[in-house]
Amino acid sequence: MNADLDLRKLRYFVAVADKLNFARAAEVLMIAQPVLSRQIRAFEAELGVQLFVRDTRGTELTDEGRLLYEEAEALLASAAAVRRRVAIAARGESEFTVGFMPGLTVTTPVRAFQRTYPDVSIHVMRTSWDDQVRVLHDGRADVSYLRRPFDAAGLATELLFSEPRVVMLPTDHELAAAPSVTMGDLAGEHLLQDPAAVPEWATIAAEMRRRRGSAPPPSRTVEEKLELVAVGRGIAILPRSTALFYRRADVAFVPVSDLPPTDVLLGWEGSRRSRLIEAFIAAARDTTHELGSN
Structure with missing residues (x-):
């Protein structure tokens, strides 16, 4: 060996x-x-x-x-811990990076933090389901706005707000004008994302595999999902703020009444102690109402 x-x-x-x-x-x-x-x-x-x-x-x-x-x-x-320690040591406290998931606008907390620490160079980093936690473990981000589900091992987190989930449909879909739908209403649809992002889909997905066989691979980005929704290739279930952020004329979004709300949390590496992290947590708390009101 x-x-x-x-x-x-x-x-x-x-x-x-x-x-x-x-x-x-x-x-x-x-x-x-x-x-x-x-x-x-x-x-x-x-x-x-x-x-x-x-x-x-x-x-x-x-x-x-x-x-x-x-x-x-x-x-x-x-x-990863070694890389993280090296990356953090190289940055010192002269730089600070904030990760955020699609559909979240973090401008207000970033500006509030910058007013407190004007000499710190602050950066933002768009993340995805695949790397929203990884950027904290490998040191690329100091804090990150997280959407469930995620693996919280080794992290400290703070719940910021919860929001409803909606289904994205082409505007000519028979349910596009409905005031709300249930998961049962969507049972015949193809989900354009990893079912792990919508754990409640598991029962429906098992039934669809039994009837149709294996499904096409999930789409990677919100933009790709919405392109496929618009042409009738399937549906996507997203947080309401994401649906509003990526609003487009050929895609409608409808509340899913029997899905529980999804949470947005601020996360950071649990073993780190930093005055900058504490300051950003405070800024995030103070501006949560704006972040969740998209």
């Missing part, structure tokens, strides 16, 4: 182990599937073990693969 463990290949391995599907893992990693397959074969050669078995039934972990999968989270977390 090679003495050095390639962390990039380890991340590729974890992506495949998570999905047990090379095509879906390649989509998550945003690389070509043949490239991913070559990297996994190279990783297996470096380790001197077989990590996956691929046959007509699909992809499965070997015993050695399961062992590495169990250890991989701690290895990657440790590496």
Whole structure:
């Protein structure tokens, strides 16, 4: 076995182990599937073990693969912690970065923070479901506005506000003018996003797979989702503030009455102590009513 463990290949391995599907893992990693397959074969050669078995039934972990999968989270977390400490040390307290999810406008809290610390260079960073937490763990952001669901391990968070969820429909859809809909009303539709972002969709998704087989892969960005909604390829369920932010003439949004509200939280790395983080938390609290009133 090679003495050095390639962390990039380890991340590729974890992506495949998570999905047990090379095509879906390649989509998550945003690389070509043949490239991913070559990297996994190279990783297996470096380790001197077989990590996956691929046959007509699909992809499965070997015993050695399961062992590495169990250890991989701690290895990657440790590496991320080192990167985070180095990134934070390099910035010192002269720079401060705020992450935010699509549909959230953070201008007001950023300005309030800047008035308190005019000498600090403040930056903003748009995040996604995939990296909204990762930017905190790897040090790219000092604080980040988060939408559930997310893995809160290692984070400190503060609830800012809750808001209703709506379904995005093409304007010529039969439900587009309805005052509200239920999840049952949407049972025949194709969801254009990862069902993990809408956990309540799980029962419907299982039924749709039984009737139709596998669905097309989910769309990545809000803009892509809305393009597909507009041409009738499916639906998206979004927070109301996101729907308002991305409003367009060919897409309507309708409240989903039996979905609970979704939360917006401010998160930061739980072990950090920083006067700048404390100052931004205070600014976020003071301006929450504006952030949630889109």
